[in-house]
Amino acid sequence: MSTNIPLIWQAPAWPAMHYDPVRLAGELARAHRAQGVVEGKLAGLGFEQRLELAAEAWSQEAVATAAIEGERIELAAVRSSVARRLGVGEQNGPDAPRSVEGLLDVMDDAVRERETPLTHERIYAWQAALFPTGYSGMTKILVGAYRRHTEPMQIVSGRFGRETVHYETPPSERVLDEMDTFLAWFNAVTEHDSLVKAALAHLWFESIHPFEDGNGRIGRALIDLVLARESGDVSRLIGTSQRLLDTRAEYYAQLERAQHGDLDVTEWVLWFVQQVRASCEEASDAIDAALAKALFWANHRDKVLTARQRKVVNVLLDAGPGGFEGGMSTKKYESIGGTSRATASRELIELEEMAVLCRIGGGRSTRYYLNIEGWGPAEPTLEQPSD
Known part of the structure; x- marks a missing residue:
């Protein structure tokens, strides 16, 4: 087994992540312009059309964030559950499993309760909602609490006996302190641009890896929360999880590179902002199609x-x-x-x-x-x- 494990947690100044704002400036400007275009185009749609677009985007996002973790969930069941939650579209479709309803609860809470502080209890509830039976697949896991293993978790890939260790998390006895620091930073007003804060929050949370399972889905819900604080319900249309699924190999590679060494995370933040911009452009295309459809039927x-x-x-x-x-x-x-x-x-x-x-x-x-x-x-x- 490879033992080339990035030990960024040995750095005493954590979370002293740093990045080059000059290198980010142009891409941040382009991403924010793309966000503004989405918001502007939405103004040309009626209330029902906006809800329909939000429902479809939310449904696709739920399927995508699960798929990143290798979990396949039925789009039809997700769509009917989302339709019932938003009061739009076909609401009489198949019922979603409890675990899928839990995922939708987490995603909804991140957007609806965007101004509510993020606390240990709230994030415990998010993780517990993902695993209503207390099992991840066939394995019983600890839910509604941070992991308690004495040894650090290792993030690995490859077949049994020939695994490659990509990253080693902080030991369990440090998780509560690490999360205290993370939550204080997350809830505070910082100097970071919102997209930069979303990138840093996702990287930091994934690096702590506080739960036995569900860290990826919760980490992406944190992205939703940060974007919702800036854009409100419009953020539902910005499919970051879909984009990360489409670029999954690069997504994992960028996270791994950012978790090695000196805490210069410029490349990760730059890549992340580029994905948000691409997500906004895809949302803009979806709105164009909705506008064309409305105009067509009007004609x-x-x-x-x-x-x-x-x-x-x-x-x-x-x-x-x-x-x-x-x-x-x-x-x-x-x-x-x-x-x-x-x-x-x-x-x-x-x-x-x-x-x-x-x-x-x-x-x-x-x-x-x-x-x-x-x-x-x-x-x-x-x-x-x-x-």
Whole structure:
């Protein structure tokens, strides 16, 4: 087993993390501009649309933060639980397991109670909510309390017998003192930019690793809390966990590098701020799609569509510009609408005649696209694959 263990906890001045503000300045400015764009675009949406976007973003975030830890949870169950919590969308879907409800409780508390101080008791409750049975998988763990092992925890990867130790946490007898210091800093007004504070808080908490399990999900909830203190409910749309899942290997590598040595965390903070900016840009794209969808239905409010036609059109709208690969065919319509080939063909022709859809090609190569400029194929061609 590798014994190259980073022992940053030997540094007596901890948490004297330092970073180069000059190197961060440009990326921080870009990230905050991206946040401002999200807030500005949201102003163009109605209340229900904002709730729908928040619900979907929250659902995807819950699935992502669990997936980072290798846990797969059902998106449909998460969506129905989130819909009930926000009072929007389809609320009669499948029930989520207690552990998933607990994760949503934690994420909700981080945003709704953003001005409430973070205490030992509150963070105990967060961890206990993640493990309502007292078990992590098949292993019984200590819940609602910091770890009590006498030896430090080791963060490892690799198969049994050939593990690589990436990091060794402080011993358990030091955890309470370390968390006292962390919580005092977290609750205090500091000179740090909010995005910098989120980066530092996540790194610091993950380095203490105070619980037997659940540290990653709680550490990402701390990011949510810091962002919510700055942006309020708008922060629900900024999918940092989704972004960290998409870059998981680099995420772990950046954390590990920051946990080695001299406490200069400039690279970690810079990388983290870049991920927040990317998350904001993705949220901005989602808002653009919602605005386009609202405008589309406003332009066609005088059209009488069947429930099946409306469903298919919404599928195309949800896919976004170029998102529905290959366009809508009769066969796809038949499958999505649950109808016959003849009915699918007739209803597609009706949608074309109402100028809801536009047609490209002919015969078995016929494809339909939304009648929105720029949403069809860049270079229409008759050489579409047949169904």
